[in-house]
Amino acid sequence: MSKVIQVLETMASDASLINEENISTFLTTTEINAEQQRAITAKSAGQLAETIADLPELMAFSQVLPADEDAPIEDEQEDDNSASSKLLASSF
Amino acid sequence: MSGSLVCVGTGMTLGAHISPIARSHIEQADIVFSLMANGFAQKWLEEMNDEVRTLQGFYQEGKNRNITYNEMVEAILTEVRNGKKVVAAFYGHPGVFACVSHRAINKAKKEDLPATMEPGISAEDCLYADLGIDPGQTGCTHYETSQFMFYQRNIETSAHLILWQVALAGDKSLAKFSTGSAYREVLVELLLEHYPSDHQVILYQAKGIAIDTMRAEYISLTELIDAELFMHTTLVIPPCTKMQPNDKVLARLAEIDKKEKRAKDGPVLSLVL
Structure with a gap:
């Protein structure tokens, strides 16, 4: 080690x-x-x-989303029809 | 040979929190997928198993994290389907504010692949110890900060309110690595509907390695707008009101108590022939 x-x-x-x-x-x-x-x-x-040459810099998100969606979504990051956008929009 | 999945937590502080069974799973796995909180912990994990693959590469600024998390799940399950003994190691608790492990386990079970979870010491656990808060004393509610903002919530000001991932407050895109003071102003306005502006709140960060200092910074609610926040900063809002008695329920319980007492203290009847 x-x-x-x-x-x-x-x-x-x-x-x-x-x-x-x-x-x-x-x-x-x-x-x-x-x-x-x-x-x-x-x-x-x-x-x-x-002092550690190859120490990676990591991101530490809480792996939680404001509107959780278990089903895989299409790769449409900017598309308003994405599952998460639909869920969020429904609350307004 | 059938593959398997175990999601384990390594705790918050490197070396202090990992359970013996979590360590054993990591050491005996064919492949370990990892999401650690810092580079030291990643290195530490790599010393336990030669086949550690970080899932960090899936994160990209501008990319919807829902997609990121589903890609992580697929990477994990691909190796389980290949018959490998897979461990997914997450910092903290693998099932607390950790959708990847829940999604991976649910999906594995749907495919009849064995999948289990071993708990770890979470940031929440550390928070109670470091800040001296007992959630049983007045109650405690927890929300992911943006979710708290997006949805109607009944805020209970006589209990602790704990908001996780406050640095990402109000991010509807799910693609940012932080949000600015304009977003936090909206959060503070929402909280000011229920709390006084000078209410003391706590910015909390657990220790990641032994030499870290735990952060417990007390600020007024309005100072939150310009406070220095990191991804792992949690906002703790102590109660600002006392618990109010529920007179209706208390009256009903008193009636039951009275009936029970009467039954217990009543005259002993004997049969006279």
Whole structure:
């Protein structure tokens, strides 16, 4: 496992790692580099992300629609006849 | 060999929330489809199984998300139909504000393919813990923000009102990645019909990784218009009124109590011969 991901996993699952002192001690036992240690100590997810070359940027939508429609709809994104548009329009 | 589908939740915070059974499903799957909340969690998942395929590529700005979600379902089910042991891993709970897993499971079952769901720790679960809200205390209603705006709702101001995906408030196109202050003004106007303008509301974001800080920012309702919102920001509106007693129901219950008491305390009758 990537060392830094392993560190994040351990920090999230070890109850002893909730105070700064224990975290600092723990970081000295890991094999992550100094930049990553600094980012973790600063609690900067942004800085930490910059240290991982191929970290994907993801979008985190709630997968929920204002008008849910289970049936697959046609690929007519701009078409007013799309299932979701019909449902939404019906409420006005 | 028949394929199968298990939808699992990995929880909100990387490493803190995943259940043993969810992890085991991920580790033993032939293919894992994923929708994670951040790159760290995606990497973490990829360490558990060599065959992780992210569904992120289906999202495109300007594309109706209903289409996106149906495409995700098809990608998942194609591999189940191919006889693969498929896991679909979602951040949080796979069945809470998560239509892809519900759609995929329903569709699989219609095709007589085995499909189940394993729960995960949701953003809602984290919200109760982080903000110290007990939904049982005064009640709690939840809506996707745009749905709340588009449809007539009875707003219960003595209960908590929680609006999810507030950054997309009022998006009828289902194709935007955020909406602006003009849309939020409409939301605030709607809420001002029921809440005072200085009512304190909370912008909430759960922790994604161990070093994140949970966001619990208190602002007045009108400040929502220009607030900094992200896709994962949730609006929490605490009650502004007290619960009003339902006198009619209480009177009926009192009558029943009285009858029961009379029956219990009444004289003991004995048969005298």
